[in-house]
Amino acid sequence: MADKIKDAKIIFVVGGPGSGKGTQCEKVVAKYGYTHLSSGDLLRAEVSSGSERGMQLQAIMQKGELVPLDTVLDMIKDAMIAKADVSKGFLIDGYPREVKQGEEFEKKIGAPCLLLYIDAKAETMVMRLMKRGETSGRADDNEETIKKRLDLYYKATEPVIAFYESRGIVRKIDSELPVDEVFGHVAKAIDALK
Numbered sequence: 001m002a003d004k005i006k007d008a009k010i011i012f013v014v015g016g017p018g019s020g021k022g023t024q025c026e027k028v029v030a031k032y033g034y035t036h037l038s039s040g041d042l043l044r045a046e047v048s049s050g051s052e053r054g055m056q057l058q059a060i061m062q063k064g065e066l067v068p069l070d071t072v073l074d075m076i077k078d079a080m081i082a083k084a085d086v087s088k089g090f091l092i093d094g095y096p097r098e099v100k101q102g103e104e105f106e107k108k109i110g111a112p113c114l115l116l117y118i119d120a121k122a123e124t125m126v127m128r129l130m131k132r133g134e135t136s137g138r139a140d141d142n143e144e145t146i147k148k149r150l151d152l153y154y155k156a157t158e159p160v161i162a163f164y165e166s167r168g169i170v171r172k173i174d175s176e177l178p179v180d181e182v183f184g185h186v187a188k189a190i191d192a193l194k
């Protein structure tokens, strides 16, 4: 299976909750035709299915905690295999959430060629999420859960960026700018890939 995906580019999209990962990924899909896999969306789809597993996931997500590593990784892997024949590249959005998740991904699937670090200030992220919460219907877009997601991001996910920085594949993107300007920088990072 892993050989099928071997030649496709793998891009990790990492940033805090509400930093704009999903927004930028959509634009990358439109311009480059890459496959966007949001780990959060995959989990929410499982929740919507009403399965037993979905109900367990919902309880974890509502608290802003991390779902067990194997669960998310299996979902990502299955989604990648399903697209392997047609995809030139994969945007892995919202994963890895902790260094261990990155290590397991590489063991089971492959190495990323780029990590897009979507960076916004904490207060910006909170503001965006509160706004998104007015219409998103997401059980975790509320003040209390947002705070927990942010705390966990700084504690568990930021170390992921340092881990890949030592490999020279991190591109830090200032996500305080207007969406199209942010995308300009994202596109530059992708164009630089060979």
Ligand SMILES: Nc1ccn([C@@H]2O[C@H](COP(=O)(O)OP(=O)(O)OP(=O)(O)O)[C@@H](O)[C@H]2O)c(=O)n1
Pocket: 016, 017, 018, 021, 022, 039, 040, 041, 043, 060, 061, 062, 064, 065, 066, 067, 068, 072, 093, 094, 095, 096, 097, 140, 149
């Ligand atoms: N690799 C992942 C991705 C998501 N989650 C769970 O799913 C929730 C929502 O994830 P996601 O959609 O990625 O949300 P955020 O990054 O917080 O924000 P977003 O839409 O806003 O990217 C997380 O809080 C977490 O409980 C997880 O455990 N592990």
Ligand SMILES: Nc1nc2c(ncn2[C@@H]2O[C@H](COP(=O)(O)OP(=O)(O)O)[C@@H](O)[C@H]2O)c(=O)[nH]1
Pocket: 015, 016, 017, 018, 019, 020, 021, 022, 023, 024, 128, 129, 131, 132, 175, 176, 177, 178, 179, 180, 182
């Ligand atoms: N002003 C501004 N808002 C943004 C930008 N990017 C995303 N948003 C808004 O911020 C919210 C969170 O964005 P989203 O892409 O869902 O972030 P994610 O949680 O990182 O996936 C959404 O409501 C977006 O409309 C940006 O560059 N500028």
Ligand SMILES: [Mg+2]
Pocket: 021, 022, 038, 040, 094
């Ligand atoms: Mg998102």
